[in-house]
Amino acid sequence: DIQMTQSPSSLSAFVGDRVTITCRASQSISSYLNWYQQKPGKAPKLLIYAASTLQSGVPSRFSGSESGTDFTLTISSLQPEDFATYYCQQSYSTPPTFGPGTKVDI
Amino acid sequence: QVQLVQSGAEVKKPGASVKVSCKASGYTFGNYYIYWVRQAPGQGLEWMGVINPSGGSATYAQKFQGSVTMTRDTSTSTVHMELSSLRPEDTAVYYCAKGGAPYYDFGNWFDPWGQGTLVTVSS
Numbered sequence: 001d002i003q004m005t006q007s008p009s010s011l012s013a014f015v016g017d018r019v020t021i022t023c024r025a026s027q028s029i030s031s032y033l034n035w036y037q038q039k040p041g042k043a044p045k046l047l048i049y050a051a052s053t054l055q056s057g058v059p060s061r062f063s064g065s066e067s068g069t070d071f072t073l074t075i076s077s078l079q080p081e082d083f084a085t086y087y088c089q090q091s092y093s094t095p096p097t098f099g100p101g102t103k104v105d106i
Numbered sequence: 107q108v109q110l111v112q113s114g115a116e117v118k119k120p121g122a123s124v125k126v127s128c129k130a131s132g133y134t135f136g137n138y139y140i141y142w143v144r145q146a147p148g149q150g151l152e153w154m155g156v157i158n159p160s161g162g163s164a165t166y167a168q169k170f171q172g173s174v175t176m177t178r179d180t181s182t183s184t185v186h187m188e189l190s191s192l193r194p195e196d197t198a199v200y201y202c203a204k205g206g207a208p209y210y211d212f213g214n215w216f217d218p219w220g221q222g223t224l225v226t227v228s229s
Binding site: 032034036043044045046049050055087089091092094095096097098099100101 | 141150151152153165167168201203206211212213214215216217218219220221222
């Protein structure tokens with residue numbers, strides 16, 4: 001199975017901050033990397049698919065990029081509703097695997 | 107709008123089975139794969155398997171081979187996930203999710219997700 005790691009595991013930030021979360025795959029996954037946001041007690045929500053494609057309806061302050069097996073989720077200006085846990089997921093091979101998550105809090 | 111609505115919470119004893127349903131609406135049911143993902147309390151996300159609602163074929167994570175069965179009912183646009191031989195460590199929220207792109211599984215993403223079903227396994 002492809003292992004996904006995320007850093008940091010948690011971070012504290014202020015409203016308006018630029019936040020960057022990194023996800024690394026244990027092997028090449030091309031651009032088959034997706035990002036989800038999960039708030040407490042809620043189901044995950046898709047933010048970005050195929051490494052950099054913004055899902056319809058997701059604010060443009062979210063963006064994704066890639067460099068080899070490293071992927072980055074950036075929130076350009078953190079908003080109060082963005083405090084949540086973020087997961088990356090590879091869809092290059094079965095089984096799809098998730099990173100352990102990054103918790104973003106105030 | 108596209109929506110997945112799951113069945114309600116369950117409490118089961120060790121060794122029992124549980125069947126969770128996921129009713130789809132707002133799109134052509136047979137065109138998109140349905141995935142199952144679980145999340146133990148305070149833990150991350152774990153993929154369990156996927157079903158093709160068109161033909162009914164399913165692929166399961168190795169960990170769940172022999173204990174999970176995914177089926178679909180095209181007349182009601184519903185997918186079912188049955189987990190048998192339950193153990194306390196199966197206590198989790200179980201989610202279904204629709205594949206983001208139609209007709210294939212490879213490279214797909216999960217959108218949207220159902221609201222989740224809490225399954226508690228306790229004696």
